[in-house]
Amino acid sequence: xxxxxxxxxxxxxxxxxxxxxxxxxxxxxxxxxxxxxxxxxxxxxxxxxxxxxxxxxxxxxxxxxxxxxxxxxxxxxxxxxxxxxxxxxxxxxxxxxxxxxxxxxxxxxxxxxxxxx
Amino acid sequence: xxxxxxxxxxxxxxxxxxxxxxxxxxxxxxxxxxxxxxxxxxxxxxxxxxxxxxxxxxxxxxxxxxxxxxxxxxxxxxxxxxxxxxxxxxxxxxxxxxxxxxxxxxxxxxxx
Numbered sequence: 001x002x003x004x005x006x007x008x009x010x011x012x013x014x015x016x017x018x019x020x021x022x023x024x025x026x027x028x029x030x031x032x033x034x035x036x037x038x039x040x041x042x043x044x045x046x047x048x049x050x051x052x053x054x055x056x057x058x059x060x061x062x063x064x065x066x067x068x069x070x071x072x073x074x075x076x077x078x079x080x081x082x083x084x085x086x087x088x089x090x091x092x093x094x095x096x097x098x099x100x101x102x103x104x105x106x107x108x109x110x111x112x113x114x115x116x117x
Numbered sequence: 118x119x120x121x122x123x124x125x126x127x128x129x130x131x132x133x134x135x136x137x138x139x140x141x142x143x144x145x146x147x148x149x150x151x152x153x154x155x156x157x158x159x160x161x162x163x164x165x166x167x168x169x170x171x172x173x174x175x176x177x178x179x180x181x182x183x184x185x186x187x188x189x190x191x192x193x194x195x196x197x198x199x200x201x202x203x204x205x206x207x208x209x210x211x212x213x214x215x216x217x218x219x220x221x222x223x224x225x226x227x228x229x
Contacts, residue, residue, distance in 0.1 A: 006159075034215055043205060043219040044160070093159045097215040106215040108152075108159035 002028045002098040006109035013084055013116055020080045021112045023094030029074035030096035034106065035067075038091040050077040084116040120144075121206055121220035129226040133195050138223040140206035141188040147209065149189045150217070151180055154203040196227045 003026040013019050023033055031052045036044040048069055049057040056069035068080040077096075081088055091113050095106040122141045130136055140149065148167045152160035164173050166182035166189060173180045177200075179192040193200055203224050207217040 004159075009157075032215055034217075043221045044217075046210075046216065046218070049213075049216060091157075095159075095215060095217075103165070104214050105162065105165075106217060108161070111157065111159045113157065 002026075002096075002100070002105075002107045004094065004096045004107045004109040006092075006094055006112050008112060009110060010113040011115070013114070015085055015116055016083055018080055018082045019084055019114060020078055021092055021094075021114075023077045023079070023096065023109050025075045025096040025098065025107070028096075028098040030077075030098055031074060032097040033071060033077040034095045034097075035069065035077075035079050036093045036095070038093060038111075044093060047079075052077075081114065084114070086116045089114055089116045121208060121218060123204075123206060123220035123223050125223060126221065127224050127226075129228065130196055132198060132227055132229050134227075135192070135194050136196060136225070137190055137192045138204055138225070139188065139190050140220055142208070143187065144208075145186050147186070149182060149186075150207045151189070151191055152205040152207060152219075154205060154222070156203075160205055160207075193225075196225075198227045198229050201225055201227050 005024045007022045033050040035047045038044045047062045050069045050071040052071045058064045071077040093111040095108045150165045151163045154160040164180045169184045169186045171182045177194045181190050203222045205222045206220045210216045210218045
């Protein structure tokens, strides 16, 4: 099956610094990727839709200047959390849209645990 | 607003027991997915149901899509400790594939 890889798996950063998270589709090309955030004991909430070669579409309430998304190639999308604060600590998960033999499907990365201290 | 309500939120059972978890909504969906998520990992797709009334089986897991395509259930027969995890239902939002809304999940713990 299609594989999506996130890097890093976990990161600890100081308040006020920026952190970049990468999402790669390893064996397929993805024109569309999605970024989700999951707080403890809660479900995944979509933050933004990342489209290759164009600007990301952000969900209501998600600050586009704080969560910078770049989808410069068909296999890589990055999420940069700028000026991170402790309340940004969360589990960030990406997914990439790919085609299987039967259908178009979203394949998820393994997630990145961000802790801001 | 499309919402997916899952129940129960938590379930702790002994190995060998059967269980059913539910995913309900007031909205009609063209398809619905079930995922399983382990701690510290991304969700893994178990099944997609598309047709109202559809039943799909995956070994000891049976998935059903409601006739009206508003609800779904997941039944596990003879649960094993390896079934422990967070079970999430999800549906495509606004017809945009990959743009998913998720339920809050059912956290299942199967004790040996």
